[in-house]
């Protein structure tokens with residue numbers, strides 16, 4: 001490391017999350033009646049000075065007068081500040097210790113509270129430049145040392161001038177006075193630090209913005225506590241994903257962009273560039289072409305159950321993990337299906353429409369109870385099986401058909417063939433997955449095989465049913481009614497018209513793919529999917545991934561984790577281990593899982609190793625992706 005580099009940090013709202021004088025006011029004005037008013041005045045004075053809108057020295061004098069603080073308040077203030085050190089500063093204590101000779105605190109705050117905080121991070125007393133209080137005999141703070149340049153306007157510039165540092169100077173701070181050091185030609189670079197507060201005027205002027213200390217360290221190739229700055233991870237969330245998901249990603253420190261509707265292929269090709277995490281629901285098609293443009297994509301979150309809209313195989317070959325929410329909205333779909341079964345058997349929608357038009361049609365014609373009727377469930381998975389239990393509770397006889405062997409719940413009876421189910425069911429409801437092999441699973445032959453007057457429901461996927469055949473079965477009177485929630489083509493957003501031959505048919509309930517659209521389901525999904533993705537990013541865990549070999553990894557403990565994704569061809573694991581052996585790297589744990597296409601190897605190693613091994617591991621033939629976590 002070049003000894004002639006100096007790192008100048010501001011204290012208030014940079015080293016700590018807060019402005020210390022605001023905190024001091026909370027303590028010293030505790031018993032004042034108009035405390036809130038005075039604190040507001042202090043805050044306004046601070047903001048005005050930090051934004052470069054008023055004289056710093058005048059503001060400081062006024063703030064101290066308003067504070068009415070005493071020496072005895074300082075201990076309490078220090079205890080508060082110790083808890084409020086900025087998160088990224090706290091994480092990177094080792095940096096301050098290692099570069100103790102080159103880190104300077106330059107602040108217009110006061111040494112009395114700054115020193116105890118920063119010295120705990122190894123920062124040297126002689127490198128702390130700040131004001132000092134003046135006290136009266138009772139210990140009241142009555143002012144500050146007027147000879148200290150830091151209490152004056154342009155004080156930081158004057159101090160830097162006095163210090164005459166010979167070498168490169170980097171300034172990190174949130175305030176205008178920090179920027180002014182660079183403006184005055186006394187620093188090589190100024191980084192606007194925005195982890196705690198974003199001052200637009202400062203950010204506009206800054207050539208560099210550091211949302212965390214790690215961003216500053218990363219840009220300057222300095223050692224840091226994490227393997228990659230989280231603020232560099234871009235998340236693109238489409239289709240109105242629930243705001244709780246946005247919050248979770250924000251808390252993690254990621255950059256987030258949200259789009260209310262779906263994007264078409266071309267739009268997504270443009271938007272996916274530099275995105276690390278893509279969040280979608282059922283409408284966005286993540287095609288092979290989109291993935292070609294996804295230069296940094298690590299993970300896709302399907303904020304729903306279905307993943308048929310994603311080119312899963314291409315994702316796998318590109319080392320992109322895909323996660324979904326397999327259970328979070330299942331209950332909502334089941335409740336909607338149950339409600340529709342009853343509504344259809346009483347022709348409620350037709351009757352309600354007529355009532356809205358002023359027609360009173362009191363009649364029992366075409367209305368039946370569901371009790372004792374036969375419900376045929378096609379696809380006895382998470383949704384089908386739950387529906388089975390609730391439908392039985394309503395007194396229905398449940399039959400199901402599935403392509404794989406499934407546990408029969410309650411008194412449900414298994415059908416050996418789809419034909420068998422179609423011939424006996426009064427209600428047929430589809431809950432199969434949306435794999436391409438299920439395209440047109442239901443067409444003319446299947447509707448012909450159903451009982452006359454039966455009712456049909458599809459809440460699975462649109463392409464599973466041939467709509468013209470369904471229309472024909474309804475128009476001919478073969479079917480008494482239908483409920484359809486999913487369509488071969490669905491509008492990309494709420495602004496597009498829904499065009500479909502099912503429109504206008506009697507006793508047909510049409511819903512805009514809302515089977516899983518309840519508050520509960522969307523909140524569950526918004527927690528489930530981000531949690532899986534963040535675990536993958538932070539630990540390499542692929543548990544519950546849709547396409548990757550599933551590995552549940554232990555927490556990373558005092559080790560570095562090498563994550564290697566490669567094409568599943570012979571010899572890659574041997575090459576990895578040979579590289580580690582050649583470089584005398586001590587392996588603490590190794591986990592491997594493969595599927596037909598890829599191998600996923602995680603190796604935990606001792607923290608001390610020659611970085612040469614990293615470039616060797618990256619170069620191993622058939623490597624798809626490689627990263628290190630710590």
Ligand SMILES: NC(=O)c1ccc[n+]([C@@H]2O[C@H](COP(=O)([O-])OP(=O)(O)OC[C@H]3O[C@@H](n4cnc5c(N)ncnc54)[C@H](O)[C@@H]3O)[C@@H](O)[C@H]2O)c1
Pocket residue numbers: 305306307326329330333378379380381382383384401402403404431432433434438441459460461485486513514515516517
């Ligand atoms: N309408 C909505 O808003 C909404 C919400 C959630 C899920 N879904 C869709 O509902 C469907 C079911 O979801 P799930 O969570 O129960 O899925 P799941 O994977 O748990 O169950 C699907 C079941 O269908 C079976 N299956 C597949 N093909 C079949 C076939 N040809 N014949 C018979 N059985 C077959 C599978 O073996 C499996 O048991 C999916 O298509 C999903 O995308 C829709």
Ligand SMILES: O=C(O)CC[C@@H](O)C(=O)O
Pocket residue numbers: 281282283303304305306307329513516517
């Ligand atoms: O919310 C969605 O867009 C899709 C809901 C549903 O079809 C699913 O697959 O979970």
